[in-house]
Amino acid sequence: MTTAPLLEVRRLTKRFGGVTAVDDCSFTVRRGTVTALIGPNGSGKTTVFNLITGYLAADAGQIVFDGRAVTRPDPARLYRRGLSRTFQQPRAFDGLTVLENLVIAAGHGWRALAGRRLGARDAARGEALLEEFALARHRDTPAGELSYGQRKLLEFAALLMSDPALVLLDEPTAGVNPTMIATIERHVRERHASGTAFLLVEHDMNLVMRLCDPVIVLDGGTVIAEGPPSVVQSEPRVLDAYLGG
Numbered sequence: 001m002t003t004a005p006l007l008e009v010r011r012l013t014k015r016f017g018g019v020t021a022v023d024d025c026s027f028t029v030r031r032g033t034v035t036a037l038i039g040p041n042g043s044g045k046t047t048v049f050n051l052i053t054g055y056l057a058a059d060a061g062q063i064v065f066d067g068r069a070v071t072r073p074d075p076a077r078l079y080r081r082g083l084s085r086t087f088q089q090p091r092a093f094d095g096l097t098v099l100e101n102l103v104i105a106a107g108h109g110w111r112a113l114a115g116r117r118l119g120a121r122d123a124a125r126g127e128a129l130l131e132e133f134a135l136a137r138h139r140d141t142p143a144g145e146l147s148y149g150q151r152k153l154l155e156f157a158a159l160l161m162s163d164p165a166l167v168l169l170d171e172p173t174a175g176v177n178p179t180m181i182a183t184i185e186r187h188v189r190e191r192h193a194s195g196t197a198f199l200l201v202e203h204d205m206n207l208v209m210r211l212c213d214p215v216i217v218l219d220g221g222t223v224i225a226e227g228p229p230s231v232v233q234s235e236p237r238v239l240d241a242y243l244g245g
Contacts, residue, residue: 012061036212044221094144
């Protein structure tokens with residue numbers, strides 16, 4: 001079994017006009033971990049996510065995923081290689097049913113919805129995910145009719161159709177109630193136990209401290225601390241970044 005990092009971020013830099021959002025940022029995500037990427041508002045966390053997943057092009061630096069340099073980051077290509085992500089605001093095809101959203105996520109596209117038979121393996125996987133995420137009774141419901149929390153679960157379930165090696169979760173618990181937070185945490189733990197690695201951007205520090213190891217801290221677009229949660233939360237530079245010195 002290889003010990004090489006699953007994801008390597010090497011000296012990434014991204015500027016927007018005169019503002020440097022990500023500044024010489026480097027870190028790794030090891031296989032089999034739930035890693036947190038935290039920092040105060042405006043520290044560059046979501047920009048880093050967008051760079052890793054190909055929604056933005058870096059001005060400098062390199063991304064290596066599963067031992068291969070990502071020379072031209074492209075979200076669809078990375079998805080097929082095993083790197084998936086969610087967004088702060090959950091994304092779904094509102095006019096399609098919950099099950100149809102999973103069909104699209106499986107990579108079958110619109111032809112499958114127009115009458116081509118979905119493979120038995122993917123159909124079974126989709127049905128199993130709906131059961132796992134307590135969405136089976138909504139399989140024929142348009143996604144636009146789901147609650148906000150249910151849409152978050154649907155987005156999570158849909159990206160698992162690709163059997164990803166690494167999942168990037170951008171604020172997975174933002175805007176949901178404590179019961180849904182516990183549900184999302186349970187799903188992360190279960191998937192992690194089955195071998196999926198996670199990188200989370202998350203503001204709920206209680207969740208981060210009990211779920212994630214290691215914790216990477218950004219400030220001003222660069223890494224200022226990294227390590228186990230018990231060490232990071234007492235690091236003076238982290239306290240300064242969050243409390244303003």
